[in-house]
Amino acid sequence: MQNQIHIQRFAEENVSEIYKAVRQLIVPGQSHYERLGIFASLHRAWGDDPVRATGKAAASWAAQFSQPFPFFFNKTDWARLLFLIMASEHDADFLTAETFDSMIRRGDHSEQITLAKILFYLPEAGEYRQTAERMIATNSSDVFKSLAHHNPYPMAYFSDLMFQQMVLKALFIDLPSRPILGLDQRANAELFRMANDYVREREIASRSVPRGFAYIESLQAEARA
């Protein structure tokens, strides 16, 4: 819970208007679906403007999470993250693995993107691993990117196999691979083999080398050295 306290303190000091408004939304006696409805409505309320942090706040964030401040969270992401944290403080049974799974299935595009982005910062984040790993199969490249890029969750919780699948899919849909956090630590002989095989297949078919491959190649070279 230490992390969630830090998140709330950051919000109270840096985006107090969001913090205060979301606090008002936690009301006793709300049904489960009402809460999920409020989560959805926060996009209308807060929009897509980014939230910036002062140098001091960003440094304290980095010290707490061993992660850079998530500069790409917009106001909606912050409101939704705070809402889930506060709702689960208020009602310990609210945010379970089942709830998270249901939010992904019932969420629209914007909700799924938010959930992928904020996943790492939710209480008991490890509990949502199965749903998160299944999200790799999403047919939305925006949702996939939110999960794969600048996101500490896969590095922290994904199995080796699913982490590799995510890297391969990034190659496959031609996303860069450098923004995949922890790739330098998670890359192993198995991943290199799969990536090399894929690129060779493409070369035989006279197709271009996916742009994410250069970084993986550089990791291979390092590993050989």
Next chain:
Amino acid sequence: MKMFDPHIHMTSRTTDDYERLAAAGIQAVCEPAFWMGQPRTHVGTFEDYFLSLVGWEKFRAEQFGIHHVCTLAMNPKEANQPDLAKGVLELLPLYLQKDSVVAVGEIGLDDQTPAEQEVMAAQIELAIKFNLPILIHTPHRDKKEGTQRCLDIVKESGIAPEMVLVDHNTEETVQGVLDLGYYAGHSVYPHTKMEETRMAKIAKEFGSERIIVNSAADWGVSDPLMVPKTVQAMRDLKISEEEIETIVWKNPLGFFAQSGRLDVEKFETRPSFDQAKLFQDNSVLRGQAPKASGPAAN
């Protein structure tokens, strides 16, 4: 002239229809949730339908330069299955919160059973709670009695009259609906008594205040171009351009804008689109060259 079809079931229509609508001047549509010709039998199929109305169908409309909003509700024809009704009513507080939902509807009565009346009242209560207007579908059989019963339920709910749109009116019902302070919608169908010429006469007689015209086009014999065709019929009757614009643009826009979820300024211009774009990696194209709305789209 910009036109808004406030009641059209585009899920049941083809991309040809979208192209014809855009070419005829339709700039926005509202798609009410309705039944699919046979009753749904599982709560889960409602959920996927609702999700498609706020997701894929909205995307599809925008790919043809048309704004798309929707109304969500359980249809009276489906309200008579208690477990289904209970399940959908529990879910509505979630789905009514999605961004492009601008009203609760279509709600109303069909066989006029007690279960239908309860579900209708419960959905009006949700509309009041979420500050949404309602779209009322009046019954086809036992029309006079049934319409009265519908309007009684609306009145008892205490919802503000300007938040109510009563659909499928004729020259017999329109005055009563207007007197109650509601918006009066008219579904114009081809080859029926309610054709565009008859609709134009209603407009001539009752004016433009709170009068709304729609095609109610769906999977049955219907014509998605009924709003533009009615515009022509109104011009033929020498109704002023200003009044016509009120009926086919300002009224529906103003009515749904009461939800607070419809950006009136954004609707004044067509959505920029690029058919090369994908919705969750799915495209409206089948190998054709993508069309786009001009240099603004990217």
